[in-house]
Amino acid sequence: MHYPHKKYLLLFFLFFQTARLLGQSDSTGLNNATPQKDLIDYLRHYTKSKGKAPDSSLQVGKLYKTYLPVVGYGPAVGFVFGGGISFSTRLGQATTTHISSALLNASVTTKEQFYMNLRTNLYFPNDKWIMQGDFRIMLYAQPTYGLGINKNEFDSGQNMRFNYFRFYEKAYRNVAKHFYVGMGIQLDKHFQIRDEQLDLDLPGLRVTDHYTYSLAKGFNPEKYTTLGLSLDFLYDSRDNSINCYKGAYAQLSYRQNLSFLGSSQNSSSIFYDLRKYFVINHRAADNSILAFWTWGQFNTSGNIPYLALPSIGWDTYNRSGRGYVQGRLRGTNMMYIESEYRFPLTANGFLGAVVFVNGTTASSNLQNQSLFNSTAIGYGAGFRVKMDKRSRTSIGVDLGMENWNTRRIYFNLQECF
16 A cells, blocks of 8 residues: 655655754753652552662762563564563763663574564763674574565565674764764674575576575675774763653765675675754653754765675664564665654653654665665554653663554663663
């Protein structure tokens, strides 16, 4: 089912507005006279705890933790059992140093999968240095749907199993107010790849998109590696990286994969990530936030392996593409945009809600589909519970829908972006 032209126009309007709005700034700060509450406050109240009250703000050098047990279900993974821990601390004075955070989660599923992820975002004293990390170990199973935007609602995908190891680490040095320059190392290793629907025996010959692409681009369809160095530029004026109320974030990264370092082939890509946040109501206790996010990745030279191509749900925090199953949209090049409206349900900030809409366009160099040739839309709403008011950490559950009104549920620890 195709959406009316008005919705496509809205998608492109939001994209260009996002780029333009990055240059604007908020004129005032938040003004909320109502004391803020989190889950810890309510637990202390209802259990009549007489212990020492928690710190009202983050203390320098002290580590704070928020836990989230996970029992859920996902179309790509089946039933999930695991948990997540959000860490937050401040490595310098509050007036000059942002909150550092890390998110660790591990899960097992009924579809014989295991994955463990650690993402870090560290701000050193006076924000002189920023370190960003993304580390993953995965024994995974997931269907793939080819490259580009395929809107066949009856496509159940081509099942794949693979092991995956990711090691990303970037270091940024402050060069001007809010501006940073850095370098990084990025490793993606896929191995023991199995196309479960691949059948090369006649007369039941059946090939998959992954197998076809791998042979066409000169990759071993059972294993491949991308390993390279990156040159990175960063602008970060956010007031809080965990749950931002105001400010902007812009990242531009050039990655060069090098065969002499161990990459399967030489290749290069450009990646960008732009985010902008606005406080809608400064005067009332209703601290409503309007947030914009767009990212894109473009193959600039050589060939990138199929599973390392940009894909929905494979960003740093696996948050893009709510409404779609992870990996449903993949492309040689990809652009993504999302807008989210966040608002409190209680004046003390304990309960909140969000509504969101996103759009994705992707290209395929095998099928000659270009960017903006077609667009996939996702939308939905969610519920938030404040776990830690000091770091603004919340847990959330979102209901997302896609082009064909298929509904999916997503659990989050921290905001999506």
